[in-house]
Amino acid sequence: MSIVNKIKSNPKLKSFILWTISPRRNPRPRLWVRWFLNPFIHKKGKGATIRGRSRIDVFPWNRFEIGDLTTIEDFTTVNNGSGAVILGNRVRVGIGSVVIGPVTMGNGSGLGQHVFVSGFNHGYKDASKNSSVQPLDLKPVVIEDDVHIGANSVVTAGVTIGKRTQIGAGSVVTKSIPPFSIAVGNPCKVIKRFNHQTNQWDRV
Numbered sequence: 001m002s003i004v005n006k007i008k009s010n011p012k013l014k015s016f017i018l019w020t021i022s023p024r025r026n027p028r029p030r031l032w033v034r035w036f037l038n039p040f041i042h043k044k045g046k047g048a049t050i051r052g053r054s055r056i057d058v059f060p061w062n063r064f065e066i067g068d069l070t071t072i073e074d075f076t077t078v079n080n081g082s083g084a085v086i087l088g089n090r091v092r093v094g095i096g097s098v099v100i101g102p103v104t105m106g107n108g109s110g111l112g113q114h115v116f117v118s119g120f121n122h123g124y125k126d127a128s129k130n131s132s133v134q135p136l137d138l139k140p141v142v143i144e145d146d147v148h149i150g151a152n153s154v155v156t157a158g159v160t161i162g163k164r165t166q167i168g169a170g171s172v173v174t175k176s177i178p179p180f181s182i183a184v185g186n187p188c189k190v191i192k193r194f195n196h197q198t199n200q201w202d203r204v
Contacts, residue, residue, distance in 0.1 A: 021059065027081060028057040038064075045070060045089065057081065062101060067091065082120050082136055094151065102140040109143050112151035112169065117141055121157050144179065153188075164194075 018024075021033055029038065034056075041060050045068035050056060053074040058064040062080040067089035072078065075096045078085055083102025092110040093099060099111075102119035111117070119141045123134035139158030143149070147161050150169030161167065162179030172186040180194035182201065192201040 028055075029059055033060065051076075054078070058085070067107065073097070083138055083140065088145070102138060103143070104140065105143045106145035106147065106163070108146040110148045112149060112153070114151055115149050115153050115155070117143070117149075117155040119157050149173075 020030070022029055037060055038058055042058060042064040044050075044066050047069045048066045048071070050066070050072045051074040054072050054076040055078070056072070057077065057079040059081050062082075063084035063086060064078070064080045065085075066072070066087045069089060070087050070091040072093045073095040076093050077098045077100075078093070079099070080101040082100065084104075085099055085101040086104045087093070088105060088107035088109065090108050091105050094111045094113040094115060096114040097111045098116045098118070100118040100120070103117055119139060121137040121139070122131040123137050124131045126134055137157070141155055141157060142160040143155070144161060144163040144165075146164040147167070149155065149161070149167040150171065152169055153167055153171045153173065155161070155173045159173050160176040161173065162177060162181065165177050165179060165181045165183065167173060167177070167188060168182070168184030170186070171184050171188040173183070173188040175187070177183045177188065177190060178193070180196075181190045182192040183190045190204050192203055194200075195202045
């Protein structure tokens with residue numbers, strides 16, 4: 001039996017190990033994890049920048065990768081506790097944005113200011129229990145290459161936003177959006193599609 005399986009099969013040992021990584025009432029990695037463990041586990045591309053006033057709450061048990069020339073701006077929060085956060089090359093996460101895994105952002109994609117993206121919902125099936133103690137409903141978010149999402153938008157769990165799509169500011173994206181689209185609103189709807197034959201954006 002591997003060490004990981006031994007830990008998982010022993011509730012007391014598992015609880016202790018988790019406590020050494022993160023306080024129970026404050027789910028963010030302890031300082032020793034951020035300084036001495038994460039740099040050897042997670043990948044940071046050449047020329048990538050994480051601004052000093054961002055909150056990077058990443059844990060060793062899920063992937064956190066940022067590609068070349070990617071920038072995470074100040075006052076952002078990134079959390080991979082529930083699933084991997086993978087940011088491609090030349091990605092920009094705008095000031096004050098929140099990215100909670102599982103989330104993948106393709107090359108050249110970007111979030112404006114104060115955008116919220118989450119790859120899970122809190123479980124609520126058992127009405128006798130608080131949703132905070134129920135299993136998470138994980139549904140990965142995929143933001144494909146060259147997608148740009150306007151300021152103050154929300155992208156909900158399970159959504160895929162296709163390549164080179166533009167999401168207008170203040171949108172709430174609850175369903176997948178096809179590639180080469182312009183979409184806006186709450187709920188977010190496609191208003192234009194790029195016509196590759198005429199090289200024009202056609203209204204839908």
